[in-house]
Amino acid sequence: MQVLFLGTGTSTGIPYINCTCDVCQSKDTKDKRLRSSVVVSLGNEQLLIDCGPDFRQQAILHDISQISAVLLTHEHFDHVSGIDDLRAYGEVSIYAENRVCENIVRNMPYCFGEIKYPGVPSISLHEIDTTPFTIKKIEIIPIRIFHHKLPILGFRIGNFVYLTDISSIDNEEIEKLQDVDVLVVDALRIQPHFSHFSLEQAIAFAQKSNAKKIYFTHISHQLGKHEEIAKLLPNNMYLAYDGLKIIL
Numbered sequence: 001m002q003v004l005f006l007g008t009g010t011s012t013g014i015p016y017i018n019c020t021c022d023v024c025q026s027k028d029t030k031d032k033r034l035r036s037s038v039v040v041s042l043g044n045e046q047l048l049i050d051c052g053p054d055f056r057q058q059a060i061l062h063d064i065s066q067i068s069a070v071l072l073t074h075e076h077f078d079h080v081s082g083i084d085d086l087r088a089y090g091e092v093s094i095y096a097e098n099r100v101c102e103n104i105v106r107n108m109p110y111c112f113g114e115i116k117y118p119g120v121p122s123i124s125l126h127e128i129d130t131t132p133f134t135i136k137k138i139e140i141i142p143i144r145i146f147h148h149k150l151p152i153l154g155f156r157i158g159n160f161v162y163l164t165d166i167s168s169i170d171n172e173e174i175e176k177l178q179d180v181d182v183l184v185v186d187a188l189r190i191q192p193h194f195s196h197f198s199l200e201q202a203i204a205f206a207q208k209s210n211a212k213k214i215y216f217t218h219i220s221h222q223l224g225k226h227e228e229i230a231k232l233l234p235n236n237m238y239l240a241y242d243g244l245k246i247i248l
Contacts, residue, residue, distance in 0.1 A: 001158055001248040002041040003182070006058035008240045009033030010188055010196075010220040011078035013054070023221040030226040030241040034058060035078045036164055036218045038184070039067075040157055045136050047071060049155060049162055055082025062243070069135045072096035073164055074152035075103040083108065087121040094125050095135070097153060101125045128153075143176050145169045148195035156180070160248055161211070164218045167195050169205075180211040181248050184240065187216035189223045199223060206237060215240040 007013075014033040015024035023031055035052035045068040058064070067089045073079055074097075083104065086092045094104070104125065105112050111123050130153075132141045141156035147165040154163035159181035163169075166186045177183065185206060188196035196218065197205065206214040214237045223229055230239050 001160060003160060003184075003246045003248070004039045004041070004062060005215075005217070005240050005242060005244040006037040006039060006062065007034035007052065007054055008217045008219055008242055008244075009035055010218050011035065011076070012220065014219070014221050016221050019221060021221055023223075023225055026225055028226060030239075032242065033219055034242055037079075038162060039064060040160065042138055042157075045138060047135065047138070047140075047157065049073065050079040050164070051082040051086065052078045053081040056085040059085070059088070067092060070094045071140065071153075071155055072100050073154065073162075074147060074150065075100040076147075076165070079165075080104065083123070084121055086123065087119065091122045091124065093135075094123055095128050095133070095140070096125065097129065098127045101127055141176055143169075144173050150195075158248065160184075165195070166197055166205075167193070174209065177209045177211065180209065182213050182215065182246060183209055183211035184215045184217055186218040187223065187239075188218060189220045191222065199229070203234065203237065207234075212236065213246075214238070215244075215246070 034054035037050045037052055040047045046066055048067050048070045050073055051070055111121050130142045130144050143154040145154050145163055145166045146168045148167055161180050162184045164186045185202050186197045187199045187202035190199055192198050202216055217240045226239055
């Protein structure tokens, strides 16, 4: 299994428009962050987790020629607004909760009418909940997490877990993290936030999970420079960055 980080930034990305802070003015490429998304590759299959406003740029940059399916964590704009650009991949199946599917239909009615204009995305929506399911013989285990009070999903694929936009998780869901090799988790900034883990909270959660390696994502310019923060992390914890590839 290979995991490619297409983006590791929060909803604003980095640099933030009109910001003159040290992070936004940094020349380090690891401080340039598009909106968060990953591609998980297993054999000939490629699963895209979230499809935000930077997807077109990400797909071209990383030469993503094929997508087997899309998994959506939730309906916020920075996670779904690139769906229109899926038209380049022919028929695409999207797996999401009922609320998220309804949001897509409401915002993209031209994709679901009886009569469609030529060239619109060919999308099929598949409603999921926290019940495990399979995509082309690949088992997907949804994990219920909370983005403040909004119930959203993380995903476990094999020994890889992806949890973004998390502020809390119930103990029974933590049990789904047993024997995980790689955990990706939200770490927005240093200061506490009402709907995201801070770095301190993310580290504490990572230690509780007992995952072998932890990568932090959905990062804002308020976290600090990549190089400086990376030096402060425990030995098995890392800041993810755009273009990072990990092999499991």
